[in-house]
Every structure is written in C-alpha cells, then in structure tokens.
Amino acid sequence: MTAIDTSTPLPDLQSYLHRREWLDSEERITAIEKPGEGNMNVVLRIVTDRRSFVLKQSRPYVGKYPDVEAPVERIVVEKNFYQAVGDIAVNAHIPNILGFDSEENLLLLEDLGHCEDMVSLYQKRRIPAKELDRLVFILGLIHKKDIDDGFPDNLEMRRLNHQHIFVLPFQERNDFNLDDVHPGLQDLSIPFKTDTALKSIVNRIGKKYLSPGKTLLHGDYYPGSWMTEGDNLYIIDPEFAFPGFAEFDLGIMAAHLIMVTGKKEPLNQIHEKYQGDADKKLMDQVAGIEIIRRLIGLAQLPLDRSLEEKRRLLKKARTLILG
Known part of the structure; x- marks a missing residue:
C-alpha cells in the first residue's frame, strides 16, 4: 500500500485491510466510493458485504491544490484530536477511530452515513x-x-x-x-x-x-x-x-x-x-x-x-x- 484513491485495485486494498486485521477474515469489499469533496486529504468510503467505513489518507500536498505543499503529519493531529475529545459529551458529534497506520498516513474512521x-x-x-x-x-x-x-x-x-x-x-x-x-x-x-x-x-x-x-x-x-x-x-x-x-x-x-x-x-x-x-x-x-x-x-x-x-x-x- 502507498497512495490510495478510487482507482486503487480492489484486491490490493482488500489484501492490505486483511493484513491490518481491519477486515474480518471472510469479509469482502464490494465497493469503493467517494463520500464527498475533501480539500486537504483523500477520503474514501469502503463498502463491504457486512458494513461500511471511511479511509482517510494525507499526502505531502493539499488535495484540492496539488501544487501547494502540506505536512503529511496532519493525519496524526486529526487522530489526536478525536482521541482528546472522544468522551460521552462530544462522542455523539464526531466519528469513532477504528484504526490508524502511521506509516501509510492512513486513518480508519466510523462511517457517519450519507451526511x-x-x-x-x-x-x-x-x-x-x-x-x-x-x-x-x-x-x-x-x-x-x-x-x-x-x-x-x-x-x-x-x-x-x-x-x-x-x-x-x-x-x-x-x-x-x-x-x-x-x-x-x-x-x-x-x-x-x-x-x-x-x-x-x-x-x-x-x-x-x-x-x-x-x-x-x-x-x-x-x-x-x-x-x-x-x-x-x-x-x-x-x-x-x-x-x-x-x-x-x-x-x-x-x-x-x-x-x-x-x-x-x-x-x-x-x-x-x-x-x-x-x-x-x-x-x-x-x-x-x-x-x-x-x-x-x-x-x-x-x-x-x-x-x-x-x-x-x-x-x-x-x-x-x-x-
């Protein structure tokens, strides 16, 4: 795995998610969707035969403006923010973290639905x-x-x-x-x-x-x-x-x-x-x-x-x- 997007071969993505144990052993991806237009990062909705979740990956540039450099560490900041505010009071208003891969700058998040x-x-x-x-x-x-x-x-x-x-x-x-x-x-x-x-x-x-x-x-x-x-x-x-x-x-x-x-x-x-x-x-x-x-x-x-x-x-x- 390196950069992911809607053109990433489904078998490659599925294999990566299985290695990370983010998919159950028999779980299979049925679709990769773009949940919306993001400015900074690549955001994908992964639909499986059992559920859906969101993958978010940072790149060394702004997603909307590829010629503008941006630190990839922003995905770590996002993870830290969700962890810092994720208690009963705020949790109803933010997505839950399901997984994080620091090497791939990739965050796995709860799918909030078709918001x-x-x-x-x-x-x-x-x-x-x-x-x-x-x-x-x-x-x-x-x-x-x-x-x-x-x-x-x-x-x-x-x-x-x-x-x-x-x-x-x-x-x-x-x-x-x-x-x-x-x-x-x-x-x-x-x-x-x-x-x-x-x-x-x-x-x-x-x-x-x-x-x-x-x-x-x-x-x-x-x-x-x-x-x-x-x-x-x-x-x-x-x-x-x-x-x-x-x-x-x-x-x-x-x-x-x-x-x-x-x-x-x-x-x-x-x-x-x-x-x-x-x-x-x-x-x-x-x-x-x-x-x-x-x-x-x-x-x-x-x-x-x-x-x-x-x-x-x-x-x-x-x-x-x-x-």
Whole structure:
C-alpha cells in the first residue's frame, strides 16, 4: 500500500485491510466510493458485504491544490484530536477511530452515513437558531478539553494556514487573479492590500495564531466541517487542530455566519451563547480577517453574492478589525 484513491485495485486494498486485521477474515469489499469533496486529504468510503467505513489518507500536498505543499503529519493531529475529545459529551458529534497506520498516513474512521456538509447555508442565507446553538455548545465542549504537552503543536499546518489567512490575501502582488473569480473583485481588493493600519492588526493577530496556547481548537470550524444527517450534527476534519486561543475558532465560525446572513448579529449571538471566556474584540478581529481572506484569497467559498454584496461584507470586515 502507498497512495490510495478510487482507482486503487480492489484486491490490493482488500489484501492490505486483511493484513491490518481491519477486515474480518471472510469479509469482502464490494465497493469503493467517494463520500464527498475533501480539500486537504483523500477520503474514501469502503463498502463491504457486512458494513461500511471511511479511509482517510494525507499526502505531502493539499488535495484540492496539488501544487501547494502540506505536512503529511496532519493525519496524526486529526487522530489526536478525536482521541482528546472522544468522551460521552462530544462522542455523539464526531466519528469513532477504528484504526490508524502511521506509516501509510492512513486513518480508519466510523462511517457517519450519507451526511451532507452545511455549505448549503451560503445559499440559504440563514442558519436555524437550533443549529447555531448546538454548534456553539459543541465548540464549548471541545474548548473545555484538558490537553497535555504531548498534543501536537501542528506548527507546520499553522504556518501553511497563516500564509493563506494573514499574509497572501493582503499582498498587493500575489498569484490570485481575483477577476477570474468575480469581475471587478481585483479592484475591490486593493484598499485592503494597501491599508497599513489594517495590515498591522492582521500581522499582530497572525503572530498570536503562531504562538503556543492552552485551548484545544478545531482550527477550521466552518460549514465545510459541519455535517448533518436528519437531526444529527457532526464535526469532522480537525487536521488544523492545535492548542491556541478560543477566539480563533469563535471568530472563524462567526465570520462564516456573517457571510451566510450578510449581518453582524451572529457575532453577538455566538459570544453570548459560548460557555467559556472569550474576548469579544479579538473575536471580531479574527472574524473580519477570515471574511477578507475568503473573499479575496485563494480559499474561495461557494458564495453566490453580487460584487456590491461582497463590497458590503468587506466593509463590515474592516470595521470589525479596526474596531
């Protein structure tokens, strides 16, 4: 076994799983499926004559952008995160670990079923209050987890993320042709790339992001990491997890719900419902930075908004950052 994907010969994969004793001796694979579009890793649903489960493998690059290098150790971070939060309180909202192969950078996970991620929120332009409450509650449980000094600092993934959140979107000259994304967006982005006061705050918070912290963070708490099936709500893809500051997760969450609704109210709602201590100003600043990077950075969202709507979102983001 090396790299796996949907083209991996079924007998080879079956033989590997038998050697690992991840399949029963008489169990046979009947299908290999792609459960969804992952950004970072290869994710496969393995269907056997008895059950189904998920295989997830990291590569030394970003799955969606193969020319962008990324540390393969992120799969270890994901495993550690699930282990750290996997108790009765959080376990109902995360997949169980069924196996791990460190040499192949491969994680075997419980199949949560045919869930859907919550990126449809961007089209719905609203989030039900019940789902917002549950998402904040789950995040509060995660943040309360005690982690020892052995939890990975995930610094290489943070450095990668730091570039795409705090640096590249604010550079006057980068490789992003924003007019390819949305005609007129390039000119719209210029004031945010030349605002020295804005960039000074962004740089300061970027340094905080790279500094050690005490709170276990998911690291990418947005609709693409939230999964639903009926009344069930799951949190997945914690490969950006690290010990940091709670306001990062909270600000990221708020940013995406501001982009969903076009309003700043989610910030106050999240801050009020969060069961923990959080600096509202720092939350605001993280939210503003995330909005800007999602609108004028590489990691674009399925956000069907007019240029004027994006202008208003960027204006809100600047206000949040500058206070």
